[in-house]
Each structure stands twice: as C-alpha cells, then as structure tokens.
Amino acid sequence: MNSDWLFTQTGYDPEDLNGLGNRFMLANGYMGYRGVLEEYGKKQLVALNLGGVYDRNGDKWRETVNAPDPMAITLTRGDQAFSVLKQSPLAHTMTLDCQHAKVSRHTVFQAPEGTVTITSERFLSAAATHYGALQYHIEADFAGDFTLRAGIDHDVWDINGPHLFNYAQTVQDDTFCVFARTGEKCVPIAVWQKQFLDAPAEASIERATTGLFRNYQLHLTANVPVTLTVFFGVSETERDDNAIALAMRGVQASDFATWQAAHEAVWAKWWAQSDIEIDGPVDDQRALRYSLYQLLAIAPHGVADQSIPARGLSGQTYKGAIFWDTEMFMLPFFLATDAETARSLVGYRIRGLQAAKQKAASYGFQGAFYAWESQENGFDATSDFNVTDVFTKRPMRTYFRDKQVHISGAIALSIWQTAQWLNDPKLLLSGGAEVILECARFYLDYVKQGLLDDTIVCDDVIGPDEYHERVNNNAYTNKIIEETWRAALAVIDWLQKQAPSALKTMLGQLHYADLPQLIAASLPKLKQPLVKDGVIAQFDGYFGLEDTTVEAVRSRLLDPREYWGGAYGVASQTQVIKQADVMMMLALFPQDYSPETHQQNYAYYEPRTEHGSSLSWSMYAIEAARLGLGDAAHDFFVKTATVDLTGQSKQWAGSIYIGGTHPAANGGAWLVAMRGFAGMQVRDGQLEFKNQLPPQWRAMRFHVGYHGRHYSVTLKAGQEQPEVEEN
C-alpha cells in the first residue's frame, strides 16, 4: 500500500480520545462512525451518526441522532479485560486507509501467561450505504479460555439527548435487531447485525438494558488466530425483524471480502474523478488526500436533495446542521468532480425554499431568508442564545440566526454558479430560479433607503467575521446583495432567452413582475464601502475601532474559553476579526478588484485576523497564491488541510463537546489547490488555469469537469502554461 494514502498513529494516548474520533472517522454519506475502538462506550464518545435524522429532546438543542453501535466488542479472560480503557497496551496502532476508506487497529496486550493481540478492520459500505462490516481477530501466544462479547450497544452518547426511546431487542435467524423511535417525531430507527465466529465456542445471548449481545466462551490455541466477522445494517424503517432476517439470510462470513471489494470499487471510481496528485512534500499530498477523503465520505452520493452538515457525519456538534460552509467551501469541489452530488447539495436548498420563506416571514420580510443552521427541510435550528457566558454561565443573546443575512446570497449564488458551471438551465426551471428571485426579494425588503439621501443601506447585520455583531453595511454582505441582485437579473435574462413562457408564468406566479426594474434601479444606489488607502472598511465605523493585534486581544482574555465576540468580547471593539471577511469577498470575486486592492487588503487584514474559524485560512491562502506569496499560501494550505489531523481545533466549550471534523476546511484545501495553486477561474464562460504553484510543489495533476466536459490538467513548476487535455 502506498503510504501517501495512509494515516497511522502508533501508541495509545488516553488524552487523545477526541482527536482519534475525528481523525479515524469513517462515513459513507448516509452514516458516519467515529474513530473509536471496539471496547469503547458512550464515555469515549462512540457515535454512529445519522446525518439526515434530527430530533429534539425537550427544550434542548435539536441535533442529529446517533444510532445504537453495532460494532461493540469486548474480550476478557477471567478478571482481565483486553481493553485500552483497562490497561495500557504493549503496542497499539490505528490506521486510516483513505484510498479504501477503511480503519484498522492492531493492539497487543500483556496477559499473565503471555500476550494477546487484537486486530480489526472495518468499513461503512460505499456500495450499500445502510451497511457496514467489521472483522475482529484475536490471537494469543498462549492457550487459554476467553470470553468474547459482541453485539449492539444502545447506551448511546448524545450531546443533547437522549433521542431514542422504546427500545425493542429481537433475535431472528441469528440476526440481532434493535429497534427504537426518536422522541420528537417518532422516526423509527433499526440497527441489525449478523455475527460469524470462525472457531467453536459456546454462545449465549445477553439481553441487557444497554444492548443486545452474544457472549462466546472461547478456547484459544496458542498462536492460532480466531476471527469474528460482523455485518450490520442501519435504517429508518418500521420494526420488522422478519424482513431484516430475510435480507440477511444469505450473508456468509466469506462475504466480507465481497462487500469490501464492492465498497472499494466505488471509492476507486470516486478517486479517479477527484484525486489531485502532487510532486511535492508527501505530507502535503497526504493532507490534501485526507481532505478529499473527508469530502467524499460525507457527501450524499446518489441521494437526491441532501446536503452536508458543518461537522460532516462526525457527530452532533453544531446540531448536525448545514451551514453556508457547504455552498461556499464544499460545493465547488463537487461541481468540478461529481456533478450529481453537486446537484443534490443544491437540491437540498431548493427543497428548503418554503422554510426559508417562512423564516423571512417570521421576521416580517418577504422573500427567502435561509437558515443559519439548517436541518431537515431547511428548518433553522439556530438558537437565539447560541453561546454561554463563561463568567455568569448565562446564555448570551446571539444574532447568528437573525442577522447573518448573507446566507441567503450564498445559497442564491451557489445555485446560479451551479447552473452556469454545469451549463444546466433545467436546474433554474426546476426551482433554482425561484430561490434566486426570492433571495433577491428578501434583500429588497431587508435594505432601507433614507428620506434625504437615496443611498440604499443594509444595516444591522453580521458578516462572516462573527466577532462584530449588528454592524451596518458589512462590505461582504453588501457585495453579496449586489451579486444576488445581479444574479436575479441574469437569471431572468437567461430564461427570457431559453424559456420565455416558463419565465413569464414564473414571474406571474411569484408576483415578481415589477421587481426586476426595482432591482435594476436599486443596484447603483447600494452603499459602497469606505476605502481608505486602498483598504476596504469591513463595515461602517470599522476603522474607528481600536487598532491592535491578535496577540494583544488574546492577552486580554480572563478565561481561555471566553467568547471573543458578542457585545463585550475582547475583540468586539477592536479591528481584530475572527476570519476572512473583506478577504473572503476578494477571494470570491477576484476579477472585480484591482491587483493593488487585493495586495493592500491582504496586507492590512491578515495581521488583524485570528483565523478563529476553519473557514479563514483557505481564503487567505487563495489570495496569497494570487499575490505570488507562495510561502504564505503554502502555510495557510497546510493549516486548512491538516486541521483534523493535528486535532488542534477547539474540542470543548465548557462542558459541551464542539469537536468534530471540519469539512469546510477540507473543501478549503481543495479550493486552495485549485483556485490558489492551479489558478482556476471562470472568465467569460471559459475555465482557465494559471500556474501559481507554491515553491514547495514541483507539479500538480488533477481532473476537472466543466460544462459537462472533462479535462486532465497538469501544472509544472517553471512552466507557465498549464497542460489541459480533454478526456
């Protein structure tokens, strides 16, 4: 196996429990399984996370559901448990194989008579996404009696649970089934499992309150391995153990290889579309592949109108909700490598239009105001109190839900970009245009005009930099409004040519007839940001704030966990910002600003940016690459590509787990490689590349799709012209 694809961690560090959970995560679009060990339980944050299933317990935050764990296995001998939780192993290795989306372990334990070695490997099937399989090998260098316990553990870890109730355990034709229902909407959850042990053993069934297990009394011969093979399934189906047993009837132990081959074939296809090969530091190659692995693992392949939560399928953090992260940081990857998944992501938002219109209406606005934390059907799960004050332990009124209006533009523009990238007007006619027009309408209603001055202002918003709340005329937000309005006019223009009668019907149904003219009249009046010495003010009054450094602000913290933003945070009254804001605008719309503007704003904002969000580094990396700052671009690339490998991101906020994977940073790594290092841009409907490789990279090769055509692209250091070949 090629080490460019492998992530191996040697030794067991009990303190690194959360890091392992994220780093060795498996997922297949339907479910995610944290990088845990078979002997782990809820305290070690085991989670079989179901991305599309949400539940609310009482007044707590609504979040995705974790299913019962069908890979729970323990091995004991008398009083001794062969568990890293009970004894420090002699040796321990965990490995993620990104190429084949498999996780394996190898652990050696000391027993009084000798050593016991446990090895396992598992995968969540990419070929049949409700299924997964595990092999668990035991070998001792002495002969002896052991107890092996394997089954479905439904003592589930939750952040805001419990979510599953009314458990039932059944055993039919050797198939274990556990059924339960969610508390809020009674969604049925079924988890089933079939076990094969390749050695004689006395087996008994244990129906515990915490799960359904089989206990094997097993005699091991010295140096003869024994293997337990587990096949499992998870779905939201009504209780029917007969049907499940029937479906599992033909499964044999030997099917592990068959299942695995089918799984790997799917991954091979994905990698063929998506891989980026580089000649350069192997760590860069691995980190980039790790990033793409994460995106491929969590994407809703083959499922219509689904999207990707901000923490992927790594757990319930951020309520398992979908943020603008998906459109801004992940969608471009799928547009270029997997059009159907891109369509699914966009379809999720089209499907969510009704909820977005309801949200707008609930605030008294027309049009569509998309959810900040979007759950099923576009429901906004954001609390008005999304942060807790570390000093008073009181919930703090936050404005993520009601003032981050740039989310609507992110959706509208992503749909517009998708229609253009895929050259697909059907997307517009099947709901896409309506979303764009309703987002444009929302902005028409949100902005205001003076009586003495016809400048149109957009007051009381939060831009990408969340540390500055309720600001007026955030440059990024106003630009997004402007581009959304332009997109609305362009959509109308396009449809006028492509489908004039459908357009007419649509404008009539939406009562939109007068709005195109209003949009056109409003565009030139929208407030433009103040520019001082070439630097674009992030919002009205920004330059009047204290001009200090990130380190100075950090030094004012009284508690390392306190929130930097809000009304009184250490950053709130300074020019120090959480993440790319003006720079995000420049990174997204590079052609609209002069090279000097890019340079001056990079120089101004970079030292003032905390990069307190995983959305920040990639934007600075792209801009650095464009500005020829190769080393800086490379540094930021490494940060965005390794965020889940180093595990240095924040894992806990007080007693609340906020860790998990960072797919926006993963997507950001792809964006840096493509828009930064490969200089990818669409200009006048043409896909262009430009050699902006960092000094550390000698070459870069990848495939990309655009307008339904597929290209192979190679860039080489010192060779200005990229080699582009249509496949």
Added chain:
Amino acid sequence: MNSDWLFTQTGYDPEDLNGLGNRFMLANGYMGYRGVLEEYGKKQLVALNLGGVYDRNGDKWRETVNAPDPMAITLTRGDQAFSVLKQSPLAHTMTLDCQHAKVSRHTVFQAPEGTVTITSERFLSAAATHYGALQYHIEADFAGDFTLRAGIDHDVWDINGPHLFNYAQTVQDDTFCVFARTGEKCVPIAVWQKQFLDAPAEASIERATTGLFRNYQLHLTANVPVTLTVFFGVSETERDDNAIALAMRGVQASDFATWQAAHEAVWAKWWAQSDIEIDGPVDDQRALRYSLYQLLAIAPHGVADQSIPARGLSGQTYKGAIFWDTEMFMLPFFLATDAETARSLVGYRIRGLQAAKQKAASYGFQGAFYAWESQENGFDATSDFNVTDVFTKRPMRTYFRDKQVHISGAIALSIWQTAQWLNDPKLLLSGGAEVILECARFYLDYVKQGLLDDTIVCDDVIGPDEYHERVNNNAYTNKIIEETWRAALAVIDWLQKQAPSALKTMLGQLHYADLPQLIAASLPKLKQPLVKDGVIAQFDGYFGLEDTTVEAVRSRLLDPREYWGGAYGVASQTQVIKQADVMMMLALFPQDYSPETHQQNYAYYEPRTEHGSSLSWSMYAIEAARLGLGDAAHDFFVKTATVDLTGQSKQWAGSIYIGGTHPAANGGAWLVAMRGFAGMQVRDGQLEFKNQLPPQWRAMRFHVGYHGRHYSVTLKAGQEQPEVEEN
C-alpha cells in the same frame, strides 16, 4: 419656625455620610455645597461644586469642577479633636431650613473637664450667587485653651480628578485667597474668605500644601460662647488678590445678618411664586417643599442660557452633565413659576445647537442630534463605555450616546412648549425655530424607508427604558419623532403668520425649503406600534420577550451591583423594563390616547417596571391620578418626592460614587402634584385643571403662570370644580 419647612436629623450615623451630603445640600444656582460638617475633608466627600465649569483629567470622564472648600474648620484642645470623625458626639443634630435655604448643625462633645458644643449655620447667597457665609459657635461648660483652625481647604475630592493645578495662596488685608487653574482649559478658579472671631485670640497663618488656614489659640470662659464668622466668595476670575481684597474691605462681622436677610428675601420671592400648600399629611407637604427647594436652589436664576445637571449641584456624578431630565421633568415647573429661568434653560439648548449639529454630522447625519450628557456649549460627554462589567471589570460598550435619539425631540418639543406656554414667538425667532427644524431634519435623516413598503421605520434606538438596547421602532421614540415633525410644521405655520419674511429668510438660510413638504408626506408613513389587546408594544418584538416579573428578574442577579441592561443583563431579554416608556408617552400626550388605552397600558406595564430610574415614578403617578387610582398615585408621589430624603437610591457603582440629588424626581413631584392631582392640562391653548386629588389630600393651593398671566388655584376634596383666580 414652621416645621413644614424643616428637615432635622438627630444623631450621627457614620454610615450615612453620603445621604447627609445630598439631603442637607445648599445651592444657589451658581454653586452647590454638600451637606457636610466643617471638620469633614475629601474622604467625607466635601464638595463645593461649580455647575458650569467642566474639566477633563487625562482620559478620564469629563466632569464638573469642585472648588476649594472655604468652610473648613476644626476645633481641638491638646490632643482632642472636637470632630465627629474622631469621637462619637453626645448629641448631634443637622437641620435644613428649606424656607430660608440654610443648613445648621448642633453637636455636643465630651471633654475630660466637661462638654463642648459646636453650632453652625451657613447659606450660599441667593442674592449674590458667588458668595456665601457661615457662623461657627463654640461653647464649653468649663474654661480652657482651644485651637481653632479655619481656612480654605484645597485638598479637593473628585471622582475623576484632580482638576485644579498651580495653586497659589495669598493673604491681603486679612482676606485669604486661593487661586488655581483647571487642567484642560486653564479656567481660573478663585476662592476667597474673610474671617472674624468675636473673642481675643493669638492668630497665626498656616500655609499648608493642602490649604491656607488661620490657627487661633483661644481661651474659652465657661459657658461663654465664641463665634467665628466666615464670608467667602468663589469665581472663575484671573488671579487678582488686590481686587478681591478691595471688594471684601468693607465687610464686617455684623454683615452676616445683612447678607442673610438679602438671601432670605430672594427665597421669599421664589417661594411666593412656587409654593404648593396642601391640606394633608405633613410629610407630603414637607416632601413636596423639599422637592421645590431643590429645584429653586439649583436653577440658574438671572443667568442667561444655563441649564441644570441631572444631579443638580450635588457633585460630579454623571459628569455634572445636563440630560433630557431638565426639559422633561424640570422645565415645566419653571415655565409655570419662573419664566426667566425657563427661558435660560431653553436658551442653553439654543446655544448648544452648533454642538448638536456637529454631533449629528459626526455620525453622518444632517440636522441636530443633542447630547445625551451635555456639558458646556452642548458638548456631549457621554462615553461609549458608560458602564463597567462587574464580573470582568471591563468597560461595556453602551449606546446612550449614539442611540438615544429621542433626546433631540425632547429639546425641540420643550422649545415649542415654552414658546406656546409663554406665548412668546420671539423665542422661536431668536434660535428656537432653528432648533426645532434641525431636530426634525435629524429625524428625517435617521429614519429609513423600505423599497417594497413605504412604511418609515426608526431602527436601532434606545427608548427611555435603557435596559433594552438597539431596538427597532420604540413607540415612545416614534411618537417623539412624529410630534417633532408636527412641531416643525406648526412652527413654520405660526411664523408664516407672525413673521413671514423672517421665516422665508430662515428657510432659505437653512436650505429647508423642500423639507416641510417631505415632513408632511412622511408623517402618515411613520411606523405605528403594534397594539395587542389595547397594549402598545414598547418596540418591535417586545411581546416576544420573556414575560416575567421584576422580582423574578431581580432574583437572577449574581451580583447586586450588576447592570440589568446591556446585551446580556438580567432584564434585557425579558419584558421587565427600567422605567416608564410607553407610559411616559401616555403621560406626556394624554389627549392622543383613549381612556381605555391609558388604563390597559398602565395595568400591563406597571407590574413590569422596575422603577430603576428616578424618572419613572412621577409618570406612573400622573397616569394613576388620571385613572382615578388615588392611592397608587399617592404612593408614587411619595416615592418621587422623598428620593433624596430617604437616600434609598443607589450611591455607589462598584467603587464609583454615583449618588447625588435627583432633581428630575423633584421636578417629577411637582408634575405629579400639578398634572396628576391638580389635573393641569393645556387644551386648545387653554390651561385647565381637574380635581384628581388623592384621598390623603383635603386641599391644594398654588400659583401658576400661563401666557404671561398669573393665577391662584385652589382644589378641595369633594369639590369637582377648582377655584381659579387671576392675580
């Protein structure tokens, strides 16, 4: 002497130091002197406060200046100091005589050989406002040697000082002079003093770093009193001890009585205009008189274009600044009793128009945005960080300065009210109209209009209830905007009839020609508040906040000193409010709302009001009186009239002194008596009264001026028709 006029406190409570300072305050419009004892020093918060002189030390808050203390006297015998700070007195009494604006003390100390009695009385001359006088009597019931030390103590107490520098001490012709300059603007401050002792003593001059004193070695005969008489002066004049000595040359000890008579004659005149006599509880009579005493003492009688700070002349609290308190709670008293002082108050705001225009411009607005904390020439002293977080000790960003836009309307409407009350169009032509028009223009620029809906909104403000920051469409503020616009149109209309050519010139000079039409067109579009079951929503979304009780909110305090408002205060996300807001609107514009509206809103808002401001009780009292809720009205009357007598208001915020007198509550007591109990209203240019006496009052008699005429009014319980007689 009539006990209805006297406030006597018996016994000495060292803990009540602040209360005494306020309760026994003397003032004469030019200066205030806290109710301190002669042996007090800066630690006991001695302050000779100069209301019109401001200074800023470094980056601290700008505040009024406290002058050196010319009434510092100590008496000792050997090691024994006859001071309440050194020994607990055998007897102690302090008395304020409101009728004559004098404070006296009587203290008996134990000495080894017998007792020593100190008596003093002092006044700040109402006849010559730069002067004051003091008599200090000593009597022992045994013979012995004493040291008497008297002089000018310039070790001055300040909240944000020091403010005085470069001290010089001179003695010329027995007159002591101390000169100094303020640090910021080099304002010269002179304090001088002449002493007369009516017994032989060996005297020596002591030039200390903390002051200029004379030490008398004095032999007292048993039971023979000795009197020290002190005359003093204070002014902002350049150093000239010759001139001062010359001015003091003719002053003799016997002049104490002459000065006092002149002083009392002025007060007699004031009382003749202002007193309200009641048949009812003597405590009510005394509290009402105490309230009027405070107003009379701090008013700028005979001085043009001056105003009254929110803490009167009791010290530097709230920066010695002038708030809307003056216009809303004090001006009506002077309009009805002392037209020249009313004109002075209004003149201060006319003089401050330039500063208000500059403030508006600094926020990017046209028109006049008056200062929240107004100092000389209308300068806004409000800090953007006006509150300190008790948990983090960090300054909190507050919005009193930039979002309490209703202040401009308070000024505009007070000028309009003054012009109407006094029937004085000259006031409008000499600057008043310009203020009204510029405030109306400020609102035209502050409000905004939607693109899809022509409703005019006023977003991002703070209403009277400061616990809810940055709200949209505060009902009170929108009403004030509406009335300000109406006043602007009415002013134009009035001037069109009275002085058409002056009006034309003015509108031209102000570039105002198109605005009357815009105002007229905007009036019907201004957003009206939501009304639910008759209750007017305080602002957009108010009814969506947690509906709980004042006590429940109070019980959530983690620290008794924490701020209830701001972004995360215990009240911020609830319907609990600091003070009358919707109710203030109803109290000010009673005729614009139905009796049911008054009743329903009183019933709704009263239980939700903390009355955390001294501006609150009076508004509720007036409304209660109008609604026939006599007992409730009386309760609120007692609260507003006794706030400085009970001393139960907040005196300290952390380590910052925020105590002082509450002239708005004093003015509020007058408003309750007049608008509440006497039902005073102007309707169609007629002054009307209505018997709304509380059950505790049998009758009420007062004088009132309106349209230049003077009336005596008597109301009697059970007699519906008030007796009104023109004088």
